[in-house]
Amino acid sequence: MRIAIFLTALALRSATAQSQGTAGLITGKEIFEAGCAGCHGGDGKGAPQSTIGFETPDTFPDFTNCSQTTPEDNLAWKSVIRDGGPSRGFSQIMPSFSGALTPAQIEAVVAYVRGFCKGRGWPRGELNLPRAIATEKAFPEDEVVITTTLNANGAPGVTSEIIHEQRFGTRNQIEISAPVDFQRPAPGRWYGGLDQLGIGLKRVLLASDNSILSAQGEVILPTGNPAHGLGTGVTTFETFAAFGQLFPHYTFLQIQGGADLPVDTSRAPQSVFFRSAFGKSFAQNGGLGRLWSPMIEWLGTRDLGTGAKNDWDVMPEFQVTISKRQHVRFGAGLRIPATNTTGRQKQVMFYLLWDWQDGKLLEGWK
Ligand code: HEC
Structure with a gap:
């Protein structure tokens, strides 16, 4: 009932505006107050x-809560506004405005809704680029x-690694990683167990509209058994910088x-690494x-x-x-040694990712 009233009010206003040939007359604030504020x-x-x-x-969102709203990119919001809650596995109470609002009006209302977060320094959701398999991203994640x-x-081997990442404050993230390895160095002999456990801290140093730079420090503990090929048996400090750049056309x-x-x-020797990922989203x-x-x-x-x-490798992949x-995504790729290839194997890699801030694992599928 109430929904019908909002929608009618909104439809009337936009009809008036359109009949004047200036749909753009309605500001984000006006659209929000007519069509959204009721809920x-x-x-x-x-x-x-x-x-x-x-x-x-x-x-149900509190738009003033920056930690809840800033990780969402504008596309996610536009989808919910244009096509309704169910388009992103949300409640159908959130209506579709596809008939009532033009794309420009949706743009305007999204910009207005963004203004409810008054906090500064939150990196915007657009900088949360699709996760590459090996290159760690700069954006702090949940x-x-x-x-x-x-x-x-070559010799069979399987490694599974579980990583838990959690944001805190505007720009920080803690990360715990636990790899489990299974190796068969010789036929008939499998070794398996926990490899080196890692605990890391990431901080965003710079975030603009289109680029983001972070630094991370990590301690990798000698939890594995090196005699069985599980880690080096030595505590290792890892430190890195991660950079993300968004270009036009995703x-x-x-x-x-x-x-x-x-x-x-x-x-165990000291080593340096360089990883990069280039891609495009459709x-x-x-x-x-x-x-x-x-x-x-x-x-x-x-x-x-x-x-x-x-050692250089190339890895074609997709997410x-x-x-x-x-909030649940799959990625897969083939890691191919490109230089110094003797004794280095091709590897199939795949992952399952769950952004738990966006909902329970089994929520948001239909
Ligand atoms: C009839 C009530 C109602 C109206 C009118 C309404 N919404 Fe919503 N909206 C909801 C509910 C309920 C949710 C939460 C859905 C859920 O979490 O399952 C929601 C969710 C959202 C979300 C969040 C999606 C996310 O990623 O968390 C956005 C953005 C949003 N609404 C924007 C708008 C805008 C903009 C308007 C007006 C053009 C509007 N809503 C009008 C009820 C409404």
């Missing part, structure tokens, strides 16, 4: 339960990723460079639907020591969103 509240925090007359879902690596030739570049510094260099459904992101990674490591060689909400 979302004039202050963006959500209208009181007593006036809206429906039970608000857990994910997510769990399980990556599996299979040797595609093309992007990500670069990560850093060093692994074991405390005992007689047991969205179905007029630019607002399922997102496909093909990428190519160029990955190098070099031990610091005399006679050390550079695709699999849940409607786009």
Whole structure:
């Protein structure tokens, strides 16, 4: 009933505006107040339960809460506004405005809604580029990723790594990684177990509209058994910088460079690494639907020591969103040694990613 009233009010206003040939007359504020405030509240925090007359879902947004709104990119919001809540696996109470608002009006109301977050320094959701398999991104995340690596030739081996990432404050993130390896160095003999556990801290140093730079420090603990090929047995400090650049047409570049510094260099060498990913995203459904992101990674490591060689790999890969909400994604690629190839294997790598800030794992699929 109430929804009908808002929509009618809005339709009337936009009809008037359009009949004057100036649909653009309506500002974001006017659109919001006519079509959205009844549910979302004039202050963006959500209208009181007593006036809206429906039970608000857990994910009902408070637009003044920057930690909740800034990780969302504008495409996600436009999709929900144009096609309604169910287009992203949200409640159908959030109506579709496809008939009532022009793309320009949707643009204007999104810009207005963005204004409810008064905090400064929050990197915008657009900088959360599609995750590459090896190149770590600069954007701080709330997510769990399980990556599996299979040797595609040579001695069989499987590694699965689970990573938990959690944001805190405007620009920080803590990360815990636990790799589990299974190796078969000789036929009939499998070794398996926990490799080196890592705990890292990331901080965004710079974030503009189109680029983001972060630094991370990490301690990698000697939890694995080196006799069975599980880690080096030496505590290692890792440090790196990660950079992300968004170009026009959803093309992007990500670069990560850093060093692994074991405390005992007689047991494990120091090494430096460089990783980069270049890709482009394609969205179905007029630019607002399922997102496909093909990428190519160029990955190098070099031990610091005399006679050390550079190991370069290339990895063609893609990422695709699999849940409607786009909070569950899948990525797969083939890592191919490009230089110094003796004894280095091709590897099939794939991951499943869950952005838990956006909803429960099984929520948001239909
Ligand atoms: C009839 C009530 C109602 C109206 C009118 C309404 N919304 Fe919503 N909106 C909701 C509800 C409920 C949700 C939460 C859905 C959920 O979490 O499942 C929501 C969610 C959203 C989201 C959040 C999506 C996310 O990623 O978390 C955005 C953005 C949004 N609305 C914008 C708008 C705008 C802009 C308008 C006006 C043009 C509007 N809404 C009008 C009820 C409404």
